[in-house]
Amino acid sequence: MSEPSESPSERSSWFGELWRSWPGRIGAALVGILVLAAVVSLVWTPYDPKQVEPRQKWLPVSWGHPFGTDGAGKDLLSQVLVGARTTLLVAVLTVVLAAVVGLTLGVLSAITPRLVGESLAYVIDVLIALPTLILALVFVAALGGSVWTVSLALGIGSGVVLARVVRAEVSRVLTQDYMITATASGSSTWRSIWRHILPNIASTVIVQLSLIAALAVLAEAALSFLGLTPVSTPSWGRMLESLQQTITVHPGALVFPGLAVVGATLGFNLLGDALRDAVDPRLRGRSATVSPVFSSVVDRVEDPAIAPVSGGGGT
């Protein structure tokens, strides 16, 4: 008994771990910019984003208007800043709701007696079959378009997808020896869920939630592009929709709101990947690697098991 095989990692901050890898840095920076833009827009924007200035229309990028202006002479930077609020709010609400729905359904379906658990799993499977965007359309039609309705639909829609992943992960953890050790030490079921199951599925859940945040950014942009959120709510999707009408004449105006959507999506994805490494002590101190196979929310239609088999004979 001589060797501690590696030096046990000293207590280190999550942010320190995050900052060790490039994806972590870029992800944290992009999401940081999004948060900063949203917060700053609450107290200050260069211009009133709704101020129409007919004589200032289609101004190119300049010091006065860093992102230029649109066809009504409204400042694009101010609109992008204000739009960040909506994007961030939808992303956060969706992630919180998806986490609550996904963890509750997923954990319950895995730990309850077989009959209950399996039934719950069937319900989850049926709900997964409803495309999230269609669900959002239904909610908007039924409840009226608002940030809350959109978040509710996205949260539930992606929450059930998360639930299936959580169910599989919890089932895996339940068979591990350390769960028996915990029970043999006198740990109750609920305590084991908090202290052993959730920490062991955390890294997977974080990756999934980051994907869900990225999906929420895209979905919000898509829904407001389609005009399903109220006109009074500033949104990148709505900006893109009005700017694309003149895309052949003024393509440059689309660049910044477009980059904003891409940046936010990319930021959440990278941040999630880096957070996974920071949370899991087994992965700490390694450089970021390609994340393991996960069922992506966005790509689930392209699951090879579902996709039609092409090419009957020829090899």
Place this chain on the structure above:
Amino acid sequence: MTTLLEVEDLTVTIGGRPVVDGVSFVVVEGGRLGVIGESGSGKTMTALAIVGLTPDGAEVTGRVRLDGEDLVGRADRSYAALRGERVAMVFQDPRTALNPVMRVGRQISEPLRLHRGTGRREAARLAVELCERVGLPDPERTARAYPHQLSGGQRQRVGIAMALACRPALLIADEPTTALDVTVQAEVMALLRELVVSDGTALLFISHDIALVSGVVDDVLVMRDGRIVERGPVATITGAPEHPYTRQLLDAARRTSYGRRS
């Protein structure tokens, strides 16, 4: 000597097949009993039945009494109050028996926090003490390490520290050294023996290796196909075994252990 554990006609049935079949034995306070048998002999299932951890679908009948109280068919909650407090277990594979994302110090002090309501800071201090007690190097630092940063032998020491945290009356060790290499095995056995003797903890030691067991326990049960085929003091069993199966086990031990045993 007062009786601590009394097992009477214990039967565990899985899918209609009895894996433990009418087993009876007694462990007195501070007594050390070995249970020997090959895999599938029902020795592990006997241990799990005592602590109420048999897998789903297993049916347990008979009586298990600890401190005179009947345990079979107890509600989960009252069983949980005993586990880790009066009865603790050390498991076979230290590589998988620890939670990989929890610092070992917190795992060691978990029984204390559960049963004694020990506060976070006090628990952390006691965890370091326990690390020291089981001979882990640099206890302060080891308590802050994660399981994957320790060797197999060190991890089993963590498992022992965890089991003994509340100073249970009975320790059940289920093949605690099988997954370790031979030199480490000897160290862990010596540690286990030392701790059990100094605390006056009763020990139920389960193993397939009769040579290994004979160094730690006073009495031995030999199990085969869910039944006890022979029982008696270690010296009698190893010196003059009656049952042919026991002789077979002894021969196997002699062939593989190269006189490791006295």
